[in-house]
Amino acid sequence: MLTRSFATRRPDLVASVVTLGSPFRGVRSHPLVLLISERVRARLRRDDRPDCYTGYCRCEAVTGLEEAFPTSVPQLAVYTRTDGIVDWRMCVGDDPAINVEVTGTHVGLVANPAVYRAIAQHLAGAARPAPAAPAP
Numbered sequence: 001m002l003t004r005s006f007a008t009r010r011p012d013l014v015a016s017v018v019t020l021g022s023p024f025r026g027v028r029s030h031p032l033v034l035l036i037s038e039r040v041r042a043r044l045r046r047d048d049r050p051d052c053y054t055g056y057c058r059c060e061a062v063t064g065l066e067e068a069f070p071t072s073v074p075q076l077a078v079y080t081r082t083d084g085i086v087d088w089r090m091c092v093g094d095d096p097a098i099n100v101e102v103t104g105t106h107v108g109l110v111a112n113p114a115v116y117r118a119i120a121q122h123l124a125g126a127a128r129p130a131p132a133a134p135a136p
Contacts, residue, residue, distance in 0.1 A: 005064030074126035
């Protein structure tokens with residue numbers, strides 16, 4: 001999510017973006033997940049920045065997610081309809097070519113062989129040529 005945000009400001013520094021069950025279209029979670037996350041945010045919140053870790057935060061990382069994603073940066077959005085943590089519809093892009101559905105759960109995405117196959121294929125296709133060395 002942070003790389004997606006950064007890519008909107010500096011696409012020249014981002015080779016590609018891969019998200020795993022990341023709700024980059026907006027947050028829709030189960031009410032119990034929201035309750036637990038609110039308790040965590042309450043412990044992390046700073047008095048000088050009361051909107052941090054909330055939907056009202058206006059830092060660069062959050063506002064970058066609201067901007068259009070640069071077409072120059074290849075992306076892959078891996079999701080599962082049985083996520084259990086976030087609404088899978090918030091984890092897919094408008095272009096069906098970037099979306100890869102796998103089976104499993106949100107937490108299981110990091111150990112799912114189908115995820116690693118999709119990432120390998122994405123990285124092979126997203127490889128950018130190395131910048132040319134400056135002439136002597």
